[in-house]
Amino acid sequence: MKVLMFGWEYPPHVYGGLATANFGISEGLHAQGDVDITLCLPKPWGDEDRTYARIVPMNCVPIAYRDVNFDYVSSRVGNLMDPHEYYRYRDHIYADFNFMHVNDLGCMEFAGGYPGNLHEEINNYSIIAGVVARSEEFDIIHAHDWLTYPAGIHAKQVSGKPLCIHVHATDYDRSRGHVNPTVYSIEKDGMDHADCIMCVSDLTRNTVINQYHQDPRKVFTVHNAVYPLNDEYNAIPRPDHTNKEKVVTFLGRLTMQKGPEYFVEAANMVLHRTRNIRFCMAGSGDMMDQMIYLAAERGIADRFHFPGFMRGKQVYECLKDSDVYVMPSVSEPFGISPLEAMQCGTPTIISKQSGCAEILNNCIKVDYWDIHALADSIYSICHNDSLFHYLQEEGKREVDQITWEKVGRWIRELYMRTMHWI
Structure with missing residues (x-):
């Protein structure tokens, strides 16, 4: 089975959870043994x-004919593309795009990444998808997130092959209902x-059905998973904080969707009961300055750390x-980071409004707005060794069973159903 896949980011160049999920899904499909993936990326760097x-570097696929010699092409595309591929794509240019830049x-x-002219880049990407779809042999199209949907649609129109789209998040989630039209x-x-819509949680599936008015019969839940820790990450030591200051961490985008203000307010309540805890708010986003000011207003800035974006x-x-x-x-469509935390042996608290809450049991779940319950949970884990060790051990045991190979098996079955092969 050959899959033409459209993605926007891919490790090691990670801007968010989309790169992690795209890699995991590719790994899971590859593990099935009979799935070959051609992955289109706007600007790979060569170290993927x-x-x-x-990997097809879309910035090396010609859309306008140029009479250039082999050595020059080779020097320009470098290790991103075999020069023979350039000429193969050039032979499938379907219109005169010389008016483009x-x-x-x-x-x-x-x-x-996500530049200021993002919508222009999305459109350009979709144009190039037409050349790629004419050049490649494939059975089905798989487009990840809204950035690549226009490319997936174009490839479907060119090839007549079925289109699967993967909804990792919706603007309805990101904006708390105040969507960008x-x-x-x-x-x-x-x-x-789309002939098949894959959603990362039941929460997202319900949003797609109710807010985007889609037929439930073509909308399926495909929960995310987590990679096994490699030797390098396994070798990272875990400090023993017994009789020392505890560390409580938020790691994600500092945006409205992620609820960072609830973390600060809960931290304030915890620090009224004990000063033996430090809070780490790792990440970046449009609410970062606001969170720094909020911590200062609450008088807890000396207990807060803002290390910025991590990868x-x-x-x-x-x-x-x-x-x-x-x-x-x-509103979290899924949320892979709690699985990564549990995998590291770190007890985890998540909101009930997150997709991963549907599949995780050995963690504490609270309503995002209930800062009292969140503060109590943080305090309890930091001061109850039995609870800490239970969540640490059982959480790790649970996420070790949530693998991308199982996800790949389910996606492969959805491919087969969509193509009417089963």
Whole structure:
């Protein structure tokens, strides 16, 4: 089975949970043994892991004909693409795009990540998808998140192959219901054209059905999973904080959706009962300054740390150095970070309004707005060794069973159903 997959980010260049999920899904599908993935990315850097997918750099796919020699092409595309692939794509250009801003190879440049001209890049990406869809052999299309839905739709129109879209989040979640009409329309258009919609939780599935008015018969829940810790991360020591200050951590985007203010308010309540705890708010976002000011207003700034955005090994060092991990999200489609925390042996508190709450049992669940319950839970884990060790051991045992291979098996079955192979 050949899959043409459209993604926006991929490790080691991680901007959020989308890269982590995209890699995990690729790994899980590869583990099935009969799934070959061609993964399109706007601007790969060349250091991506290509074990589970063949990566197509969309910034090296020509959309305008250029008469260039092989050696020049080779020097320009470097280790991103085999030069022969460039010429194969060039032979499938389907329109005159010379009016676009193309470079000397007839390719469009991408900034990568989430630049100010994001909507322009999404449109450019979808144009290139037409060339790729004409050039590649595949059975089904899989588009990740709203950024790639237009590309998936174009590939479907070009090839006639079925389209699966993967809803990792919706603007309805990100905005607490105050949607950006442009983003909402892109999301809905993708869902309307999709033959199969995969949602990362029942919570997201219900949003897709009720807020985007989709047929429940084509909407399925596909929960995320977590990678096994590699040797490098396993080797990170876990400090013993017995009779020392405890560390309580929030790790995520500092945005309205993630509920950072509830973490600060709960921390304030805990620190009225004990001063022997430090709070770490790791991440970046538009609410960072507001959270720093809030901690200062509550008189707890000396107990708060704001280390900024973390990636890779830094994340696991932070999680292993924590006695409690907290995710108080207001609306979280899934949330992989609690699984990573539990995997590191860190007791975890999550909001009942998160998708991962549907599959996790050995953690504490509270309503995001209930700062009293959140404060009590933090205090209890920090001061009750039996509770700490129970959540530590049982939590790790639980998440070790939540694997991407199982996710890949379910996605493969959904592919088969969508193509009417079963």
